[in-house]
Amino acid sequence: SAVISQKPSRDICQRGTSLTIQCQVDSQVTMMFWYRQQPGQSLTLIATANQGSEATYESGFVIDKFPISRPNLTFSTLTVSNMSPEDSSIYLCSVEGFPGESNEKLFFGSGTQLSVL
């Protein structure tokens, strides 16, 4: 089955710095999504990344804070900019379906555990 690889798997960062998280899928997919999972909170969609167009951000999330790239159908990056301790969270890449699978499913990468000091 298709695989979603995310890196880094975890990182500890200093306040004010930026971290770029990479998501690689071994099949071409149309839509890729970035979620945040804060401690004790539900998964929250940050943005939808489509190849060849600007990402679509959900309410409460802005491009300056979470710039996203989607250069091709198998890769995307999420940058967490000017980090503060409130950005400490798990960040998850997800895709809609895979070739051979029903598109009515959402699959996740293993996540990036980010801690900001």
Next chain:
Amino acid sequence: QKEVEQDPGPLSVPEGAIVSLNCTYSNSAFQYFMWYRQYSRKGPELLMYTYSSGNKEDGRFTAQVDKSSKYISLFIRDSQPSDSATYLCAMGGNTGFQKLVFGTGTRLLVSP
């Protein structure tokens, strides 16, 4: 009030027990209902997917949806220590299932 409510647990059971995990929701537009299992330091893994009301069974897992009560359940029979994980319910509606609304997750601990 949250759109999806889920008891965070932890829920502790002995091996072999039947486990019942539940979520309630407020948005009557939800049509897609999913259960994800998330092990520590891993991403969520899709367990069960149900469209609209009814039951669905897959091995030891049974998902139930009661749209009239806005209530969904996941039953695990003959629970195993390997079932110890956090279980997330998720649901979506006409806006596209990819914009899912998740519960906060219930942590399940199955002791040998």
